[in-house]
Amino acid sequence: xxxxxxxxxxxxxxxxxxxxxxxxxxxxxxxxxxxxxxxxxxxxxxxxxxxxxxxxxxxxxxxxxxxxxxxxxxxxxxxxxxxxxxxxxxxxxxxxxxxxxxxxxxxxxxxxxxxxxxxxxxxxxxxxxxxxxxxxxxxxxxxxxxxxxxxxxxxxxxxxxxxxxxxxxxxxxxxxxxxxxxxxxxxxxxxxxxxxxxxxxxxxxxxxxxxxxxxxxxxxxxxxxxxxxxxxxxxxxxxxxxxxxxxxxxxxxxxxxxxxxxxxxxxxxxxxxxxxxxxxxxxxxxxxxxxxxxxxxxxxxxxxxxxxxxxxxxxxxxxxxxxxxxxxxxxxxxxxxxxxxxxxxxxxxxxxxxxxxxxxxxxxxxxxxxxxxxxxxxxxxxxxxxx
Numbered sequence: 349x350x351x352x353x354x355x356x357x358x359x360x361x362x363x364x365x366x367x368x369x370x371x372x373x374x375x376x377x378x379x380x381x382x383x384x385x386x387x388x389x390x391x392x393x394x395x396x397x398x399x400x401x402x403x404x405x406x407x408x409x410x411x412x413x414x415x416x417x418x419x420x421x422x423x424x425x426x427x428x429x430x431x432x433x434x435x436x437x438x439x440x441x442x443x444x445x446x447x448x449x450x451x452x453x454x455x456x457x458x459x460x461x462x463x464x465x466x467x468x469x470x471x472x473x474x475x476x477x478x479x480x481x482x483x484x485x486x487x488x489x490x491x492x493x494x495x496x497x498x499x500x501x502x503x504x505x506x507x508x509x510x511x512x513x514x515x516x517x518x519x520x521x522x523x524x525x526x527x528x529x530x531x532x533x534x535x536x537x538x539x540x541x542x543x544x545x546x547x548x549x550x551x552x553x554x555x556x557x558x559x560x561x562x563x564x565x566x567x568x569x570x571x572x573x574x575x576x577x578x579x580x581x582x583x584x585x586x587x588x589x590x591x592x593x594x595x596x597x598x599x600x601x602x603x604x605x606x607x608x609x610x611x612x613x614x615x616x617x618x619x620x621x622x623x624x625x626x627x628x629x630x631x632x633x634x635x636x637x638x639x640x641x642x643x644x645x646x647x648x649x650x651x652x653x654x655x656x657x658x659x660x661x662x663x664x665x666x667x668x669x670x671x672x673x674x675x676x677x678x679x680x681x682x683x684x685x686x687x688x689x690x691x692x693x694x695x696x697x698x699x700x701x702x703x704x705x706x707x708x709x710x711x712x713x714x715x716x717x718x719x720x721x722x723x724x725x726x727x728x729x730x731x732x733x734x735x
Contacts, residue, residue, distance in 0.1 A: 441469025685713030
């Protein structure tokens, strides 16, 4: 069923990530009425005076459009804290960008606001749900009623015909809630479930992250879910999911349960919008992905908070293509440890953000990957004198 949904889609497996990102996320503001335990942005209630102005944001959008029809996501904080958000969405839409928003699950996302977002040209609205019950979700977001408001947002989007996805952060607090979350997703009428795997940055601490083996079990459940779910499933900050998909599909072929060649696209490793464009190659920090902060800093991702330039002083296209930080991240021969010798390095590459968050070195191995390649095991045993 899942493979059938992708048949006929215009894939972009040959998309040149050295020249253009596929996804650009703009942190419109750090203002937000939630106080999430994990918040990458360490959000505050009020806007900062040094945020990008409307004119600066429009100039940024024009330059982003020079990459092509990339996916452009307005994030935060809460993008609805900016009064000019509707004007900027309409401007990006007119430029030809594929616009999406991730508003906070608060009363700012009213039916009127959702209607205005749709009229401005949003292709999809994403809602965060981090637990299958109000108790789990609201404790994570630290505002009572957040879960209920998220459900109201989804209901209103269904009523007006606006495509929706759910974003879920998987961490220690809810890793055992995954099955219940999956059952909930199947009842929400969404087209996409984006499962984020916590990166220790911002308010998130290393102790908040679930173990590598717990994540591995979630990956396996995601793959099984992707075969029959009425929505697409994607992992974010977890390129290891690509490796799990290939391993599962190879095993199915050997068992005579699969006739097609292994293909990560049919396992849901993609970011797609309503025009049916998806991808088969995994996007990683700085490799097909670019993040712009509320004050214009150009970063590989919001989870890898190292600035390579600023849109106020630097050309963002040139920064993405030529900045040493971005070039180093895209060259996977630079990776160290078990990631560097892994046979899945090109399809996975490990989370560069999580490596940085845990070790301070974005080229180190992802410490939350459970897989150890035979080559690394041999090298390690040889170095240890094990025969």
